[in-house]
Amino acid sequence: MKIINLKKEFEEKIIKDTLTVLKNGGLVIYPTETCYGIGADATNPKAVEKIFQYKGQWRGKPILIAVASKQMAQNYVKINEIAENLYQNFLPGPVAVVSKSEGKVVSDIESTTHTLGIRVPNYPLVLKIIKAFGKPITSTSANPSGKKTPYSLEDILKYTSKKRLGLIDLFLDAGKLPLRPTSTVVDTTLNEPAVLRQGEIVIPDIPGQTFVSNSEEQTKLIAQEILEKYKNLLISKPLIFALQGELGSGKTQFAKGLGQALKITSNIPSPTFIFFREYPYKIASNQGIFYHLDTWRMEKGEEILDLGFKKMLGPTNVVAIEWLQKVKPILEEISQKTKVCLVWVTIEILSETKRRIKYQI
Amino acid sequence: MKKNFTILAIDTSCDETSAAVTDDDHVLSNIVSSQVEFHQKYGGVVPNIARRMHQQLIKPVINEALKRAGKTIDKIDALAITVGPGLAPALEVGISTTKNLAAEYQLPIIAVNHMEAHLLSAFAKNSKGNGAFSKINSQFPILGLLVSGGHTQLVLMKNFGKYQLLGETVDDAAGEAFDKVAKMLNLGYPGGPIISELAKQGKPKYELPIPMIDSKNLNFSFSGLKTACLYKLQKIPQKQKNRQFICDFSSSFEKAVAQALTIKLKSAIEIYQPKQIVLGGGVISNITIRREARKVASKFGLRVFVPYTQKLFTDNAAMVGVCAWYQAQCGDFVKDISKLDRQPNLSFTP
Numbered sequence: 001m002k003i004i005n006l007k008k009e010f011e012e013k014i015i016k017d018t019l020t021v022l023k024n025g026g027l028v029i030y031p032t033e034t035c036y037g038i039g040a041d042a043t044n045p046k047a048v049e050k051i052f053q054y055k056g057q058w059r060g061k062p063i064l065i066a067v068a069s070k071q072m073a074q075n076y077v078k079i080n081e082i083a084e085n086l087y088q089n090f091l092p093g094p095v096a097v098v099s100k101s102e103g104k105v106v107s108d109i110e111s112t113t114h115t116l117g118i119r120v121p122n123y124p125l126v127l128k129i130i131k132a133f134g135k136p137i138t139s140t141s142a143n144p145s146g147k148k149t150p151y152s153l154e155d156i157l158k159y160t161s162k163k164r165l166g167l168i169d170l171f172l173d174a175g176k177l178p179l180r181p182t183s184t185v186v187d188t189t190l191n192e193p194a195v196l197r198q199g200e201i202v203i204p205d206i207p208g209q210t211f212v213s214n215s216e217e218q219t220k221l222i223a224q225e226i227l228e229k230y231k232n233l234l235i236s237k238p239l240i241f242a243l244q245g246e247l248g249s250g251k252t253q254f255a256k257g258l259g260q261a262l263k264i265t266s267n268i269p270s271p272t273f274i275f276f277r278e279y280p281y282k283i284a285s286n287q288g289i290f291y292h293l294d295t296w297r298m299e300k301g302e303e304i305l306d307l308g309f310k311k312m313l314g315p316t317n318v319v320a321i322e323w324l325q326k327v328k329p330i331l332e333e334i335s336q337k338t339k340v341c342l343v344w345v346t347i348e349i350l351s352e353t354k355r356r357i358k359y360q361i
Numbered sequence: 362m363k364k365n366f367t368i369l370a371i372d373t374s375c376d377e378t379s380a381a382v383t384d385d386d387h388v389l390s391n392i393v394s395s396q397v398e399f400h401q402k403y404g405g406v407v408p409n410i411a412r413r414m415h416q417q418l419i420k421p422v423i424n425e426a427l428k429r430a431g432k433t434i435d436k437i438d439a440l441a442i443t444v445g446p447g448l449a450p451a452l453e454v455g456i457s458t459t460k461n462l463a464a465e466y467q468l469p470i471i472a473v474n475h476m477e478a479h480l481l482s483a484f485a486k487n488s489k490g491n492g493a494f495s496k497i498n499s500q501f502p503i504l505g506l507l508v509s510g511g512h513t514q515l516v517l518m519k520n521f522g523k524y525q526l527l528g529e530t531v532d533d534a535a536g537e538a539f540d541k542v543a544k545m546l547n548l549g550y551p552g553g554p555i556i557s558e559l560a561k562q563g564k565p566k567y568e569l570p571i572p573m574i575d576s577k578n579l580n581f582s583f584s585g586l587k588t589a590c591l592y593k594l595q596k597i598p599q600k601q602k603n604r605q606f607i608c609d610f611s612s613s614f615e616k617a618v619a620q621a622l623t624i625k626l627k628s629a630i631e632i633y634q635p636k637q638i639v640l641g642g643g644v645i646s647n648i649t650i651r652r653e654a655r656k657v658a659s660k661f662g663l664r665v666f667v668p669y670t671q672k673l674f675t676d677n678a679a680m681v682g683v684c685a686w687y688q689a690q691c692g693d694f695v696k697d698i699s700k701l702d703r704q705p706n707l708s709f710t711p
Contacts, residue, residue: 247541247587248584248587248588252532266706267529269530269531269532269533270537273375273509273511274375274447274448276448279706297550308449
């Protein structure tokens with residue numbers, strides 16, 4: 001194992017030596033803003049095999065990869081709106097974003113459901129190396145499975161067997177790193193971001209928020225407030241409000257609030273029986289149609305397509321869907337293929353008069 | 362206008378595909394391809410099935426209606442079609458079929474408001490001329506209470522073709538509340554009629570709030586009652602929910618709905634002093650609701666008229682044909698058929 005002291009060597013030389021190791025399918029231990037990570041060419045099966053040998057972990061457990069930028073990430077995963085948000089707000093930084101894999105890395109490092117976690121380490125030298133390499137490298141902590149998370153060369157030497165140390169070609173020594181927890185891993189392939197591993201960064205409901213409503217009137221006002229935030233997007237794409245909540249939670253009240261914000265004066269009754277109702281609207285910045293849908297009487301989500309759902313998705317239109325569980329997969333597919341802004345709204349019954357309203361894009 | 366004006370009427374406003382032949386206000390045939398079998402087979406109304414069924418069934422339903430009426434299409438004087446309110450893609454199927462028939466057989470079209478047709482369903486007579494109004498003349502103004510899965514409305518009828526919407530539901534329709542509470546009681550879909558049946562064997566033991574009792578207008582609201590049922594049911598332990606409980610709860614719920622309807626009916630009578638009352642819509646099949654409406658009306662010395670057969674309560678084309686006949690007498694035919702279009706949000710306009 002060759003050790004390069006980063007404080008004493010020229011950057012060009014460090015990068016050149018590291019690339020040589022990576023290109024030959026070797027392993028490099030490198031510093032990040034959290035702990036030391038171990039890197040190998042994520043597209044080289046032999047290199048990845050060595051990582052598994054070093055880590056000693058079972059194959060089903062996915063391994064994160066590090067890329068230099070969101071542009072680079074796009075070659076390897078499908079970035080949806082939730083992921084987009086995280087990239088914008090947290091990367092580079094100690095957050096790993098899990099998205100659907102494009103299948104361009106060694107499949108063993110993907111999850112069994114073909115998702116892939118991506119890091120953009122907030123460590124300029126590492127980003128330069130990855131950029132120069134032009135391919136992602138693995139980004140797992142540099143300790144064998146079950147051993148102490150390494151923050152220094154000593155940590156590694158102390159807790160790793162000689163046999164395993166023999167697999168490592170290069171150690172980029174930045175000294176003792178601050179004891180920061182490992183990255184927060186967020187799965188964005190579900191309809192709400194799910195934190196798979198909590199690190200230092202706590203993902204707030206970005207850019208969403210949670211409200212508590214004490215009455216039907218307040219639920220309507222909250223709906224208006226949420227619409228207000230996204231109203232400007234209507235110039236280029238439709239807004240879809242996916243309303244989740246059990247019977248009697250106030251989904252229709254929320255839709256009524258959207259109608260009020262759109263200055264629709266007619267009554268907005270439940271569309272349960274009729275499946276959907278349409279209301280033309282006109283506000284200062286825009287005009288379009290407000291569609292209010294309800295899948296309660298549908299057996300399968302696909303039926304929404306027979307109602308002409310895709311035609312409803314013209315820019316400037318606002319769509320509210322009650323009982324969206326049935327159409328969730330369709331919505332997710334559409335939101336990836338079509339230009340839409342999908343707002344997930346969850347209404348939870350806290351008591352007879354209280355509701356918790358959460359929203360997220 | 363000629364006597365024995367024969368109309369072929371079509372209604373595809375939502376779930377049902379229906380066609381009927383009427384002779385003036387006499388119903389000669391009324392075919393409803395009731396899709397309840399589909400509800401039960403597939404656990405809910407399926408719009409793609411509903412729509413495909415409209416397309417597949419509309420021709421057979423029309424042929425059956427003509428056959429049962431003993432008519433061929435060359436004996437038809439006009440076509441009547443529901444243009445709204447309703448489900449847009451479903452309405453389109455009926456409208457395009459009607460346009461094609463009109464072009465093929467050179468027939469005029471009468472565009473009908475589905476809710477006006479419900480309102481006039483009590484005026485329908487059977488082929489022998491018997492109906493709710495066969496022995497008594499209509500006296501205006503008439504107050505109409507329309508209660509169905511998609512609508513709950515109070516309408517003042519100043520004459521045929523002259524209406525004023527007095528009130529309607531601001532959220533759920535009464536029939537929808539029936540179906541949703543039935544779901545809470547695990548009675549399947551559509552569970553409304555089952556609640557009505559079970560309620561007959563129960564007592565209204567459970568206290569439920571009467572929606573909109575204090576409101577000063579004639580609108581209805583059933584979502585509050587639905588939610589109150591949910592909370593009530595959550596508080597009752599599962600093992601207590603035996604058959605008798607379900608019957609008693611159904612009876613309590615039905616009573617609350619009937620009261621919500623009749624309180625507003627009473628206010629409307631006081632304000633608008635109608636001479637007669639008509640009822641329409643599928644939920645009118647519920648005998649408690651009919652009985653309570655009659656009780657209120659009798660306090661004012663008013664008679665309540667309901668359609669002569671249950672087949673005219675739920676969505677059907679015969680009521681569309683009867684409504685169209687009244688329109689035809691005023692010369693209310695579609696002037697430019699090419700411009701005839703669906704009006705999913707159609708309402709009563711003064």
